[in-house]
Amino acid sequence: MACIERASPALNQILLKLYSADKPMEIDHHLYEFGSVQYHILSQASNPLVAYLSISASSLCHGVLQNELSSYTIEMVKRLCPEVVEIVEPSREGYQLTLRLNLNQIPLGKDYVKVIRDISTFHSVILSSQLKEILWNVNSDVTMQEMYKPIKLAYHPREPFFIIMQPQRIIAVFPIRFKEKSDVIIATAFFQELVDVGSSDKWAKAPPCTWSAIPPPELRGETLEDLSTNGGFVTFDISSRHIEGKRLDKTVWNLLNFNAYVRYHVKSTKGYIQRRMRKRLENLVEVLHQTNSEENGQTKQHQATGYRYKKKQVRSSKYNILKQRWGNFGRKMKMHFRLRIHGFGRFRQRWLRFPKFSSKGYTKLE
Incomplete structure (x- = not known):
């Protein structure tokens, strides 16, 4: 977290970008960070070797320590980067401290990263100095x-x-x-x-x-x-x-x-608890998904076997039903055509007698 680090991450990033730029950059930027700390960075393209940094931090204890910086704080600031940083008097309006950064005095190579990081820790120096003055009174x-x-x-x-x-x-x-x-x-x-x-x-x-x-x-x-x-x-x-x-x-x-x-x-x-719970939930879902896949496979196999058996059973049952229905219908039809007419037998014997023909020969008609 930014509030625990001594160097301001945002200020450190801007200063690195300003120092490493291929072309002169013009910056007029305000920053606000944890603890009511304010920064103002000013750099003009006409003078790329110089930048101005203004810092303001609220007093830790109102009424006991003054809002302006003490002599001890000024000395601590001067010791931090004496070759690169100069204190500007008076400071910019609304800020406790204004620093002139001579960018051409920052060493080349990997050392420039450390120097810029030290410059980004000025707010911690200002805040710490106020509490140090209180703790010094312990003895x-x-x-x-x-x-x-x-x-x-x-x-x-x-x-x-x-x-x-x-x-x-x-x-x-x-x-x-x-x-x-x-x-x-x-x-x-x-x-x-x-x-x-x-x-x-x-x-x-x-x-x-x-x-x-x-x-x-x-x-x-x-x-x-x-x-x-x-x-x-x-x-x-x-x-x-x-x-x-x-x-x-x-x-x-x-x-x-x-x-x-x-x-x-x-x-x-x-965050740790949530990650553990999410991981455990994923493991449970994976186990359930695997179990469901196995159960679905077994269910499909049983369904296929049952479908074939059921299909045969349905066919046989339909055949039996149709046979029973047609049998009943036939019996009804037989009962319908078995009506008896009084005297119809004697009428058939007398008048509906067909002639008998011999199968031995026949006479050709001309």
């Missing part, structure tokens, strides 16, 4: 009492989380919200497994993790809107050793993208 002896109160941070406007600063440790609390009940079930199982794995000896160096369906005591006094969740609350206990040296950058980026990682895990799990 500070001079800590104001109001800093013990929860600080509401928002990488994404609809997914805020809380940082509670305490002596020698920092507590990070993530309220989890989902729209679908199936997502809540998968996420709850994931959190329980995360707590079990985190408490094992193998991951003893990782920040302790806990999950609860109710808000932790550290969030008492917060608004009902922030505490209304259906996925519970995930809490990380961050100590000073988790923000030392190179661990600081990794810890900050993991905190910023924890909500995104949870949603990525839920989406991947649902």
Whole structure:
């Protein structure tokens, strides 16, 4: 997912296309990405060796950190690609930072891919620097009492989380919200497994993790809107050793993208379940189709044998029926012609007597 990667995929693709173009390109393009990050890329065909990149990212914590970039963030930007990138003062209106990209200073060969990818990570530098300044206060002896109160941070406007600063440790609390009940079930199982794995000896160096369906005591006094969740609350206990040296950058980026990682895990799990169900359904359909084919073959064979037997049986039955009908008809006809007429016998003997001819000879008539 784009929100988990440090480099912006869309910005990286545009810069690669601009650098690798055979002819000068004129670009005036706006980009909007996860976390309310905005980009503006400007390149003119009259000066193809120079491009301008303006970046704007919303403040993580309104009211505590200023919207303009701190000196630490400016230094981090300068260290990233000093030979290629120059900071333009003042920045473009509506943006926090405007950079001048000297495309002719990008090295040739395979190294240009790495340089352009580093340029595409400026938004992660801006976002991380704001949270780093908060975490640096974990070892500070001079800590104001109001800093013990929860600080509401928002990488994404609809997914805020809380940082509670305490002596020698920092507590990070993530309220989890989902729209679908199936997502809540998968996420709850994931959190329980995360707590079990985190408490094992193998991951003893990782920040302790806990999950609860109710808000932790550290969030008492917060608004009902922030505490209304259906996925519970995930809490990380961050100590000073988790923000030392190179661990600081990794810890900050993991905190910023924890909500995104949870949603990525839920989406991947649902996709895996759907693929397994679809595969199992295909196997069942194949077995049923094979069984139906065998049954149809046997049925056709039985039907052919039964048809021949039935045909003979039909012929014999028809013959018997016709014979019976004609026999009855004949008997009726015989009964009809056996009428007796009174005196007809004597009339036949007297008047219907045929002459007898001799078979020995005959007389020829002339």
